[in-house]
Amino acid sequence: MSHISHLRDLLGSDALLISDPNITVSYSRDHAVFAQSASPFAVLLARSTQEISTALRYASEHGIPVVARGAGSGLSGGANATANSLVISLEKMNQIITIDAQNLWARVQAGVINLDLDTAAKELGLAYLPDPASRSWSTIGGNVATNAGGMCCVKYGVTSQHIRALQVVLASGEIIELGSATKKGVTTLDLVHLFVGSEGTLGIVTEITANLQVRPSPPATLVATFPTIDLASSAAHSLLQYGPSMLEILDQTTLQAVEAWHPLGFEIAGAVVLMQLDERKERCEEALLTCARFEMIDGVFSDDPKDAQDLLRVRQLAYLALERMGSVLLDDVCVPVGQICALVQGVENIAARNNLVIAVFGHAGDGNMHPTIVHDHGDQEGARRAIVAFGEIIELAQSLGGTASGEHGIGSIKTNFVHNEVSKEVIEIQHGIKKLLDPRSILNPGKKLP
Ligand SMILES: Cc1cc2nc3c(=O)[nH]c(=O)nc-3n(C[C@H](O)[C@H](O)[C@H](O)COP(=O)(O)OP(=O)(O)OC[C@H]3O[C@@H](n4cnc5c(N)ncnc54)[C@H](O)[C@@H]3O)c2cc1C
Numbered sequence: 398m399s400h401i402s403h404l405r406d407l408l409g410s411d412a413l414l415i416s417d418p419n420i421t422v423s424y425s426r427d428h429a430v431f432a433q434s435a436s437p438f439a440v441l442l443a444r445s446t447q448e449i450s451t452a453l454r455y456a457s458e459h460g461i462p463v464v465a466r467g468a469g470s471g472l473s474g475g476a477n478a479t480a481n482s483l484v485i486s487l488e489k490m491n492q493i494i495t496i497d498a499q500n501l502w503a504r505v506q507a508g509v510i511n512l513d514l515d516t517a518a519k520e521l522g523l524a525y526l527p528d529p530a531s532r533s534w535s536t537i538g539g540n541v542a543t544n545a546g547g548m549c550c551v552k553y554g555v556t557s558q559h560i561r562a563l564q565v566v567l568a569s570g571e572i573i574e575l576g577s578a579t580k581k582g583v584t585t586l587d588l589v590h591l592f593v594g595s596e597g598t599l600g601i602v603t604e605i606t607a608n609l610q611v612r613p614s615p616p617a618t619l620v621a622t623f624p625t626i627d628l629a630s631s632a633a634h635s636l637l638q639y640g641p642s643m644l645e646i647l648d649q650t651t652l653q654a655v656e657a658w659h660p661l662g663f664e665i666a667g668a669v670v671l672m673q674l675d676e677r678k679e680r681c682e683e684a685l686l687t688c689a690r691f692e693m694i695d696g697v698f699s700d701d702p703k704d705a706q707d708l709l710r711v712r713q714l715a716y717l718a719l720e721r722m723g724s725v726l727l728d729d730v731c732v733p734v735g736q737i738c739a740l741v742q743g744v745e746n747i748a749a750r751n752n753l754v755i756a757v758f759g760h761a762g763d764g765n766m767h768p769t770i771v772h773d774h775g776d777q778e779g780a781r782r783a784i785v786a787f788g789e790i791i792e793l794a795q796s797l798g799g800t801a802s803g804e805h806g807i808g809s810i811k812t813n814f815v816h817n818e819v820s821k822e823v824i825e826i827q828h829g830i831k832k833l834l835d836p837r838s839i840l841n842p843g844k845k846l847p
Pocket of ligand 1: 427428464465466467468469470471472474475476487507528529530531534535536537538539540541542543544545546547548596597598600601602603804805808841844
């Protein structure tokens with residue numbers, strides 16, 4: 398009997414277990430361009446924690462690789478299927494189980510879309526704040542597994558800072574509860590945050606207890622242009638004193654790409670800084686004075702939410718404008734905030750050396766930059782140079798005291814770079830933990846851990 402027949406016997410004939418290769422192929426990869434993938438032998442659209450437990454118990458017994466999948470919006474090949482693997486998709490487990498407005502938490506199934514939780518919280522005057530740009534389609538389980546970031550992290554922190562408790566199914570099929578719904582809790586080792594960011598290698602997260610906050614008032618938005626990236630990044634560093642809830646930077650290559658598509662008036666700028674403040678609008682006036690100290694060309698602000706949309710448009714169009722120019726490869730390095738300028742200058746050298754267009758934009762408030770490498774569609778040689786440049790950018794960031802990935806994860810495309818910044822001893826500890834939790838290494842093999 399095949400694995401599919403056995404699994405059907407164990408899960409019941411009504412289980413959503415798909416083996417049609419025309420369908421399973423669409424579960425084989427995420428959004429990472431050059432990551433390896435293979436078609437899984439089957440996809441389980443899990444409807445309960447118990448189904449996942451049953452499937453994992455069987456997979457453990459038979460040494461079958463298992464890849465957990467949320468929405469597949471990842472950018473590091475983390476959800477890519479490997480040969481003869483079973484993909485377990487959480488997309489059907491999309492129930493918001495409880496919202497406790499008094500104690501400011503929500504319990505959700507892992508397949509709940511990030512924005513759906515925030516929308517439900519909004520009806521009660523609350524917010525689920527972690528805001529990856531993919532929030533309208535990525536799942537909270539995927540956000541937990543990658544420890545996703547976003548624009549508001551500069552003030553509110555990344556996903557891990559919003560997670561109180563988890564239900565996890567281990568490789569053996571055992572179901573465990575970690576953490577507590579209380580705001581504080583130090584009764585055990587902090588195993589919740591061992592699983593946050595583990596990219597599906599230690600267990601499958603099935604339920605999540607997340608923080609909600611009283612909804613912040615609509616922010617004031619400020620845009621300032623500067624003659625050089627050097628001055629813009631110094632200004633951004635200085636703007637941190639205002640406690641921004643968003644602080645973004647775009648270099649000239651990015652601005653030129655946007656201008657070529659949607660002229661917004663940034664043609665003479667060498668760089669742009671965008672900032673949002675939850676507090677009073679008057680602080681924006683002070684912030685503009687700060688920008689003036691860095692040779693600001695022009696600066697405006699508004700606390701009208703409609704204006705904010707216009708002011709932020711250049712940031713929203715950045716990635717799409719670059720995609721129009723060719724195939725793109727997005728890096729996700731994070732450097733100390735004071736090193737943003739050195740990163741951008743180093744990236745310019747890498748672009749020239751490899752004869753590529755590389756634009757840089759990203760989260761100036763926490764140094765998490767997205768150098769975006771562009772090469773012509775179908776140009777194999779350009780693709781090869783892009784992959785070389787991708788690695789050189791990571792090594793540059795590491796040499797500046799930074800890290801290979803700020804928010805997208807290591808997945809399958811950055812494991813080679815982990816050794817540069819993580820000691821042998823720490824890698825051994827990680828392998829020890831993996832062995833304890835997943836002795837046959839069935840969970841997302843070849844990902845995250847070098
Ligand atoms: C246009 C665009 C914008 C983006 N913007 C951001 C951004 O601003 N910030 C950011 O951090 N990321 C961003 N991303 C990347 C991506 O959206 C995030 O990594 C997101 O958290 C992935 O969620 P997902 O549900 O799609 O997970 P998937 O891509 O399906 O999976 C991601 C990883 O998590 C694992 N996984 C998924 N669900 C579970 C689970 N329940 N249990 C255990 N492991 C699991 C998978 O095995 C894989 O390793 C962006 C992506 C795109 C395409």
